[in-house]
Amino acid sequence: MIGDAVERSLRSPKVLISVSELFSNTAGSRMPEVRPDLLTDEVARRVLDACPTSALKVEQVAGRKHLILNYGECIGCSRCVAASNGAFRYAEKFACCGVSKKALIRRWDIQSRAEVVQDEPVLSEAAEQIRSLVGRALNIRQVDAGSCNGCEGEIIALTNPYYDLERFGIHFVASPKHADMLLVTGPVTRNMAAALKQTYDAVPSPKLVVAVGACGCSGGIFGGSHAVVGPVDAVIPVDAYIPGCPPTPSMLLTGILQVLRRGGECI
Amino acid sequence: MTVTLTNGEAGVSRALDLLRTANTRLVSIFGSTDDNRVRRVHYLIDVNSREYRMLSSPVTGPIPSATPIAPAAAWYERELHDQYGIECEGHPDPRPLLFHENWPENVHPMIDDVSNVPWINDEGQYRFLRVQGDGVCEVPVGPVHAGIIEPGHFRFSVVGDTVLHLELRHFYTHKGAEKLFENSPVMDGVMIAESVSGDNCFSHAVAYCQAIENAFAISVPPRAQAIRLIGLELERMIAHIADVGALCGDVGFNVPAAYNARIKESLLQASTRFFCTRFWRGIAVPGGVTRDLSSAETGEFGRMVTSAAREFQQMARLILHTSSVQNRFESTGILTAEIAQQLAVVGPVARASGIRLDVRRDHPSGRYRDINVDVPHYKYGDVLARARIRIDETAISMDLINETLKELPAGSVLVPVPLSGNAEALSAIESPRGELLYWVRIRDGKITRCHIKSPSFQNWPALPLAMPGNIIADFPLINKSFNLSYSGCDR
Numbered sequence: 001m002i003g004d005a006v007e008r009s010l011r012s013p014k015v016l017i018s019v020s021e022l023f024s025n026t027a028g029s030r031m032p033e034v035r036p037d038l039l040t041d042e043v044a045r046r047v048l049d050a051c052p053t054s055a056l057k058v059e060q061v062a063g064r065k066h067l068i069l070n071y072g073e074c075i076g077c078s079r080c081v082a083a084s085n086g087a088f089r090y091a092e093k094f095a096c097c098g099v100s101k102k103a104l105i106r107r108w109d110i111q112s113r114a115e116v117v118q119d120e121p122v123l124s125e126a127a128e129q130i131r132s133l134v135g136r137a138l139n140i141r142q143v144d145a146g147s148c149n150g151c152e153g154e155i156i157a158l159t160n161p162y163y164d165l166e167r168f169g170i171h172f173v174a175s176p177k178h179a180d181m182l183l184v185t186g187p188v189t190r191n192m193a194a195a196l197k198q199t200y201d202a203v204p205s206p207k208l209v210v211a212v213g214a215c216g217c218s219g220g221i222f223g224g225s226h227a228v229v230g231p232v233d234a235v236i237p238v239d240a241y242i243p244g245c246p247p248t249p250s251m252l253l254t255g256i257l258q259v260l261r262r263g264g265e266c267i
Numbered sequence: 268m269t270v271t272l273t274n275g276e277a278g279v280s281r282a283l284d285l286l287r288t289a290n291t292r293l294v295s296i297f298g299s300t301d302d303n304r305v306r307r308v309h310y311l312i313d314v315n316s317r318e319y320r321m322l323s324s325p326v327t328g329p330i331p332s333a334t335p336i337a338p339a340a341a342w343y344e345r346e347l348h349d350q351y352g353i354e355c356e357g358h359p360d361p362r363p364l365l366f367h368e369n370w371p372e373n374v375h376p377m378i379d380d381v382s383n384v385p386w387i388n389d390e391g392q393y394r395f396l397r398v399q400g401d402g403v404c405e406v407p408v409g410p411v412h413a414g415i416i417e418p419g420h421f422r423f424s425v426v427g428d429t430v431l432h433l434e435l436r437h438f439y440t441h442k443g444a445e446k447l448f449e450n451s452p453v454m455d456g457v458m459i460a461e462s463v464s465g466d467n468c469f470s471h472a473v474a475y476c477q478a479i480e481n482a483f484a485i486s487v488p489p490r491a492q493a494i495r496l497i498g499l500e501l502e503r504m505i506a507h508i509a510d511v512g513a514l515c516g517d518v519g520f521n522v523p524a525a526y527n528a529r530i531k532e533s534l535l536q537a538s539t540r541f542f543c544t545r546f547w548r549g550i551a552v553p554g555g556v557t558r559d560l561s562s563a564e565t566g567e568f569g570r571m572v573t574s575a576a577r578e579f580q581q582m583a584r585l586i587l588h589t590s591s592v593q594n595r596f597e598s599t600g601i602l603t604a605e606i607a608q609q610l611a612v613v614g615p616v617a618r619a620s621g622i623r624l625d626v627r628r629d630h631p632s633g634r635y636r637d638i639n640v641d642v643p644h645y646k647y648g649d650v651l652a653r654a655r656i657r658i659d660e661t662a663i664s665m666d667l668i669n670e671t672l673k674e675l676p677a678g679s680v681l682v683p684v685p686l687s688g689n690a691e692a693l694s695a696i697e698s699p700r701g702e703l704l705y706w707v708r709i710r711d712g713k714i715t716r717c718h719i720k721s722p723s724f725q726n727w728p729a730l731p732l733a734m735p736g737n738i739i740a741d742f743p744l745i746n747k748s749f750n751l752s753y754s755g756c757d758r
Binding site: 004005006008009012015027028029030052075076077078082090142143144145146147148149150151152153154155156157159160161162172174175176186187189190191192193194195199215220221222225226227228245246248 | 365366367369370376381382384390410411413414415416417418438439440441442443444446447455458459462463464465466468520522523525526528529531532533535536538539543544545546548549557581582585589752753754755
């Protein structure tokens with residue numbers, strides 16, 4: 001019977017998704033995207049009312065009104081999409097994966113209906129070091145610091161035949177001592193804070209930490225709970241962030257490759 | 268679903284009396300504070316698998332423990348103490364459950380101010396049960412495990428490879444979810460519910476929404492009920508397919524493991540295509556669902572589900588006929604019917620140990636009221652039985668989805684829900700892991716208490732009792748065959 005299984009597998013059509021199709025793809029994540037040409041004060045007011053977290057804000061900057069969307073706090077509830085008269089829609093693509101905390105925040109000038117472009121974030125020193133040391137290979141240790149297991153499901157999906165993370169020379173390892181990168185999910189609970197710190201300490205330097213999911217980036221829906229310490233960077237230093245609730249496998253892959261600045265070379 | 272309520276001072280003793288009688292099953296014990304801030308204890312008991320009986324009583328001092336009568340009460344009463352400071356006299360194991368050593372013992376989050384709880388540096392002081400004797404070793408595992416799994420601690424006492432005793436220590440992912448519901452508007456609570464256990468998020472969302480709808484006596488449009496059934500059964504299929512694949516991975520049979528991961532992914536992509544979400548987040552809201560299917564989509568979606576389920580059935584036949592799989596699955600990790608009964612185990616784990624419980628048949632709600640659901644069961648209680656249950660149920664779920672798609676009622680999918688008012692209600696559904704209940708109390712349109720009875724909280728204490736006599740190398744397999752959610756348990 002084992003022979004049958006192998007034969008069946010060999011005969012089944014290939015499902016591997018190409019990198020160009022995967023990179024920055026956010027389909028199925030329900031992350032919103034702003035269409036600046038449709039932005040009005042009325043839309044801004046309505047989406048602000050609709051947002052159950054503090055992902056959306058309006059700020060006065062030098063006499064101009066800015067609409068701010070922090071992807072790190074967005075749980076993809078899609079209420080803004082429903083309330084915005086078409087000014088918000090589900091994003092098919094975006095590049096806010098594997099970026100600095102600052103780059104998770106995007107802003108639009110409501111009057112001029114244009115995005116306020118910010119400086120390109122600088123790659124952390126550790127990321128440069130790892131990049132020069134490991135070349136094309138990377139070992140990842142995943143740590144659940146209190147997540148709902150939504151992110152874990154999607155991280156496991158990275159190893160399935162559609163995404164096949166191993167094709168990039170990237171592996172999940174069992175011990176932090178073998179790891180170059182910690183992929184940390186969840187709001188860090190009080191009960192996991194000590195274990196997360198110890199795991200971080202066990203990873204040899206140089207090391208990278210990537211915070212995953214709305215909870216990992218900002219505490220998400222659990223921010224402010226008595227049983228939660230906060231986002232990952234409240235407990236250990238974080239180099240890059242992947243938003244989403246949960247981030248889809250393609251967002252995770254984009255984030256991991258982006259941290260290594262391998263997006264361009266892979267496509 | 269039938270719910271009978273009893274209120275009054277004698278609630279505790281009447282609940283204990285009821286638990287002593289035959290054909291009763293402890294469903295949950297939880298606390299609340301009433302409008303005058305007086306603590307109350309609630310016992311939820313299933314009578315004859317047909318009726319949920321809830322007995323409530325105000326609490327002023329210690330109450331007698333139900334654990335000596337119904338061992339299934341053990342964790343509920345420890346949680347009751349941690350959350351509300353209610354002492355259960357005669358409890359055999361009164362250690363803290365939800366909080367670890369960094370939490371002060373006299374702070375109870377549901378009644379005390381938790382805005383600034385001090386950090387106690389007492390790590391490592393937890394008392395595990397010590398097994399002593401010649402050649403007995405302790406093996407600590409976790410909370411950070413080797414794979415991509417949630418955190419929990421397992422303390423094995425072994426002689427050689429053979430496990431004598433396993434003790435669990437959980438609640439590493441305790442996020443205070445029940446407290447977070449407090450003061451949340453009824454429409455917002457569903458987002459917390461979706462984040463209680465991510466892989467069962469649609470079950471949690473539907474259970475929460477039904478509780479709100481029961482509280483306000485709203486009838487959900489039949490079309491919305493049908494779409495909810497499709498989502499619930501699809502979630503069950505996805506969970507079961509992934510579990511059977513992971514079991515193969517744990518015995519080193521990688522081809523079906525990869526194949527099942529691929530089938531699972533095809534279903535997630537079908538969800539993305541027709542519902543814009545991989546896990547059906549945001550689809551269930553109080554009053555109905557947010558997304559409808561057109562008649563063209565109905566056919567295409569049904570075809571995708573059917574082809575995935577057929578592929579899985581072929582793969583399952585192959586798995587069950589492979590001798591190395593049979594060798595590892597058979598008679599491994601036996602949970603006897605007697606222990607399963609005492610610990611009031613639910614879901615596929617119960618059905619694999621000969622206990623035929625299924626909320627869809629016993630306490631149906633929504634569309635399940637109008638249909639018959641087959642409840643397969645096996646008597647051996649080993650890994651093989653738990654795998655078989657999942658294989659059988661995947662086929663049943665496929666049939667339920669196809670029948671529902673064929674007869675999708677016409678009409679709207681969403682009705683408005685009152686945003687103010689006072690009410691209390693219970694709802695129950697069969698999640699992929701078993702009986703899931705939400706109990707809500709609403710004041711002025713806001714949740715003031717939400718209790719979640721999760722199947723994982725119920726089933727975790729049974730896992731250590733399936734371990735003795737097995738070798739430690741079989742633990743991942745046995746654990747996977749239970750497939751319990753850490754976050755769903757810890758909340």
